[in-house]
Amino acid sequence: MTNTMRVTIAKDLFVEDVSCVTDFPYGAVIDLRSDAHLCARPVNERLVKRLRNFFVQFSQIPTDVSAVPAVMEDVLSHVAHHDGEVLVLTDQIVEFRTLCDRNNVETRIFNSTAARLSVVAKHAQTESMSHQAA
DSSP states (O other): OOOOOEEEEESOOOGGGSSTTTTOOEEEEEEOOBOTTSOBOOOOHHHHHHHHHTTOEEEEOOOOTTSOHHHHHHHHHHHHTSSSEEEEEOSOHHHHHHHHHHTTOEEEEOOOHHHHHHHHHHHHHHHHHHHHHO
C-alpha cells in the first residue's frame, strides 16, 4: 500500500484539544483502542459532540495493532478512505507507527494541549507543596 497521506497518532484526545483556538486540522478521528476482549471502549460523549460540531468524523475500530497483517491492512485501508488529515487513537503507538512506516504512510505524534496543561498543573501543585513544606 503506497500512500501520500499523513496520519497523526495519539494515545488520547480531550474535549479541550478540539477547538478553534487550537486549530484542530483533522477531518476524521479513528479510535483503534480496545479493552482486553477487543471491544470498543466507551466514548466521551462530550468529545464526540465537539468533533461533530467541527464536522469531524469519528469512528471506532477496536483493534490489536500487533494482530494479523491482513487485519492491519484493512485498518490502514479504512484510514486511507478519509479525506484530509486523520488522527488515529491507539495505545500501541510504536506498533502502529511501525506499520505505517512499512506501508509508506507518513506519521507524526499528536501533542495534546489538554495533556500538556495537566502536566503543567501537576508540576505547579508539586512545586507549591514543596515550598509549603520548606
